[in-house]
Amino acid sequence: xxxxxxxxxxxxxxxxxxxxxxxxxxxxxxxxxxxxxxxxxxxxxxxxxxxxxxxxxxxxxxxxxxxxxxxxxxxxxxxxxx
Amino acid sequence: xxxxxxxxxxxxxxxxxxxxxxxxxxxxxxxxxxxxxxxxxxxxxxxxxxxxxxxxxxxxxxxxxxxxxxxxxxxxxxxxxxxxxxxxxxxxxxxxxxxxxxxxxxxxxxxxxxxxxxxxxxxxxxxxxxxxxxxxxxxxxxxxxxxxxxxxxxxxxxxxxxxxxxxxxxxxxxxxxxxxxxxxxxxxxxxxxxxxxxxxxxxxxxxxxxxxxxxxxxxxxxxxxxxxxxxxxxxxxxxxxxxxxxxxxxxxxxxxxxxxxxxxxxxxxxxxxxxxxxxxxxxxxxxxxxxxxxxxxxxxxxxxxxxxxxxxxxxxxxxxxxxxxxxxxxxxxxxxxxxxxxxxxxxx
Numbered sequence: 001x002x003x004x005x006x007x008x009x010x011x012x013x014x015x016x017x018x019x020x021x022x023x024x025x026x027x028x029x030x031x032x033x034x035x036x037x038x039x040x041x042x043x044x045x046x047x048x049x050x051x052x053x054x055x056x057x058x059x060x061x062x063x064x065x066x067x068x069x070x071x072x073x074x075x076x077x078x079x080x081x082x
Numbered sequence: 083x084x085x086x087x088x089x090x091x092x093x094x095x096x097x098x099x100x101x102x103x104x105x106x107x108x109x110x111x112x113x114x115x116x117x118x119x120x121x122x123x124x125x126x127x128x129x130x131x132x133x134x135x136x137x138x139x140x141x142x143x144x145x146x147x148x149x150x151x152x153x154x155x156x157x158x159x160x161x162x163x164x165x166x167x168x169x170x171x172x173x174x175x176x177x178x179x180x181x182x183x184x185x186x187x188x189x190x191x192x193x194x195x196x197x198x199x200x201x202x203x204x205x206x207x208x209x210x211x212x213x214x215x216x217x218x219x220x221x222x223x224x225x226x227x228x229x230x231x232x233x234x235x236x237x238x239x240x241x242x243x244x245x246x247x248x249x250x251x252x253x254x255x256x257x258x259x260x261x262x263x264x265x266x267x268x269x270x271x272x273x274x275x276x277x278x279x280x281x282x283x284x285x286x287x288x289x290x291x292x293x294x295x296x297x298x299x300x301x302x303x304x305x306x307x308x309x310x311x312x313x314x315x316x317x318x319x320x321x322x323x324x325x326x327x328x329x330x331x332x333x334x335x336x337x338x339x340x341x342x343x344x345x346x347x348x349x350x351x352x353x354x355x356x357x358x359x360x361x362x363x364x365x366x367x368x369x370x371x372x373x374x375x376x377x378x379x380x381x382x383x384x385x386x387x388x389x390x391x392x393x394x395x396x397x398x399x400x401x402x403x404x405x406x407x408x409x410x411x412x413x414x415x416x417x418x419x420x421x422x423x424x425x426x427x428x429x430x
Contacts, residue, residue, distance in 0.1 A: 006326070008404065018403045020353075021290075021309025021325040 001069055002079040003037040017077065024075065029054075033068060089166055090387060091122040091194075094174030094370075095132025095142065097411065100253070100316050103174040105131070106373040108138045110383030113376060117387070122166050128425040134416045141166070144428035148181045155181050156188060163192060170195050170390045172383065174367055177252050179204060197298075197390035199345050199366045207341070207364040209249055209280050215364075219340045221333065222360045224285045224352075228278035232268045235261060238281055247282040250275035255317060257284060285360050287352040290327070291319065292334050293369050295382050296343030297389060304382045304398045305334045306375040311406065319371055319409075324378045326403040333359060346372075346386055374407040 008016040013031035015024040026034065029050070036046045047065065051058050072078050090111055094102030104123070111119045123142030125133050133142040143162045146154045162168065171194055173182040182189075183198050190196075199207075206215050209226070216223030224247075227238050239246070239261060248267040249255040252275050258264035264281070271279050294305035307330040312321035334349060346368035352360045368382060375382050378401040385395040424430040 016404055018326040020288075020327070021311070021323045023323075 001037060001043050001072075003034060003072070004077050004079055007077060009034055009038065015077065017075075020076065022075065024077075030068065033065070085116065085118050087118045087120060088169040088387065088391075089120045089122060091124050091162070091166070091168045091171045092139075092174065093124045093126075093145070093172070093178060095123050095125050095130040095135075095139070096127065097131045099314055100318050101370045101409075102130070102132075103368050103370040103372055105135065105138065106370055106376075107172055107174060107368055107383045108132070109373050110376040110381050111387065112138065114381060114384035114387070116384065120166075122162065122168060124162075124171075125424075128421060131414060133424055133430055134414055134420060142424065142430050144424065148178050152181045152184050156185055159185070159189065159194070160192070163194060168194050170387050172196070172368070172386065172390075173198070176365065176367060179366060195390040195392070197345050197386050199343065199347075200298075203341055203343060204366055207366060208251070209363060210251055210278060212280075212361070212363070216361060219337070221337065222358060224283040224360055224362065226280050226282040228280050229268075230277045230279075232265045232272075235264045235268060235281065239264075242281055242283045245284040247280075247284055249280040249282060251278060251280065285352045285354070285362070287354045287360070289313070289317075289319075290325070290330060290351045290353055290359070291322070291369065291371070292330055292349040292351065293346070293372055293375050293382060294334055294338065294349075295346050295385055295389070296338040296341075297394075298342055298344030300339045300342045301397060302335050302338045303385050303389070303395060304375065304380040305331055305338075306378060306380050306382075306401050307331065307334075308371065308374060308407075312408075321406060321408045322371055322374060323406045324374060324401060324403055329357075329359060333361075337361075337364075345389075346382060371407055371409075374405070375401070377407065378402040378405045 006018055013026045033046060051061055092104045092107055094104030096102040108121050121139050123132050123139040124145045125142050126147055132139055145158050173179055186196055210228045212223050213226050245257045245259050246264060247255055248258050248264055250271040254271050256267040258267050268279050289310045292305055292307045295303040297303050307325050307327050308322040309325050310319040310322050314320050348365040348369040350363040352362050372382055380398040380401050388395040
């Protein structure tokens with residue numbers, strides 16, 4: 001799960017893909033996950049961080065992260081080899 | 083050091099829902115770093131808004147429609163030149179380009195410069211010839227057929243399938259979902275723009291455009307790609323954002339290199355979900371959204387004016403990515419006497 005390196009991400013959760021011109025907004029948790037992806041954290045590390053920081057059980061978050069990954073993929077926001 | 087002052091005549095001062103590029107071109111010229119300008123507007127109708135934008139246009143003259151013929155146009159331009167000493171003309175309509183191309187040599191003899199595509203470039207990129215153009219230069223274009231009789235639609239319906247694009251040779255395009263709609267649009271377009279009418283395979287995707295400038299020797303002087311963010315019911319971009327897409331820029335370089343394109347242009351592209359680009363149209367002139375290019379660092383009107391004067395402007399290499407243009411229509415309050423003056427005297 002590697003985020004497209006060209007993606008411009010602002011702290012407010014606004015994403016801009018300079019290659020396609022598309023823009024998106026994500027909620028604060030989404031922004032946090034994207035920040036972790038950009039810093040090179042693995043899927044397991046993201047799950048560890050989020051489940052430690054927030055009241056969410058591991059299984060639920062794993063499923064949510066999988067969905068989020070699917071959305072990022074659909075909108076071509078992940079590196080091509082993902 | 084003081085800058086030279088050029089008198090530049092510009093057409094396309096209209097601003098209906100598919101606005102002419104003239105006003106945007108003038109804004110670029112006014113912001114030119116290498117020269118100052120005096121702008122002479124050339125208008126076909128007395129309600130073209132640019133005529134009344136005195137902060138942008140110094141004086142405007144009425145000119146005859148292309149249907150009046152090149153001799154009538156030449157007479158009018160000669161008169162205007164005798165009054166204004168025009169250095170450069172930048173025509174901005176597809177439909178008028180042919181007349182200006184025919185007059186290019188004569189006007190040059192009188193000291194008026196232009197930088198237009200050659201007849202060959204103008205013809206081979208024409209919507210009617212786009213399929214052959216794509217084949218010749220190895221660029222994906224949607225399959226298209228020119229027809230002159232609506233009965234021919236039926237013959238090509240199986241091959242092109244519905245929905246199908248029905249396009250006029252100069253302007254207008256409609257999506258037809260069945261043969262009845264296709265016939266209706268054929269008749270509508272034929273009545274307005276004449277024959278032939280183009281049937282084109284419908285390509286589903288996201289619309290991207292590139293505006294640029296070729297120096298006539300195969301070099302790209304400027305190129306800015308844009309994604310349409312907001313589209314009017316005529317398919318025109320009312321908002322757009324500059325993007326950084328290597329594929330689009332490579333395609334533009336290939337287009338300019340292969341055709342040795344001379345002058346401003348706009349490539350209308352469709353990006354498919356698999357990432358492939360289809361070239362939908364090549365407009366042989368600067369588009370109405372050119373001010374985005376100026377705003378992101380590539381002053382295409384300025385560079386075009388320099389090329390017209392025989393200078394060699396440095397090719398633009400960069401531009402700001404992620405800048406938007408958002409269009410607005412503006413109601414000007416104009417005194418009746420101004421409208422009257424232009425309507426009666428043909429100049430303001």
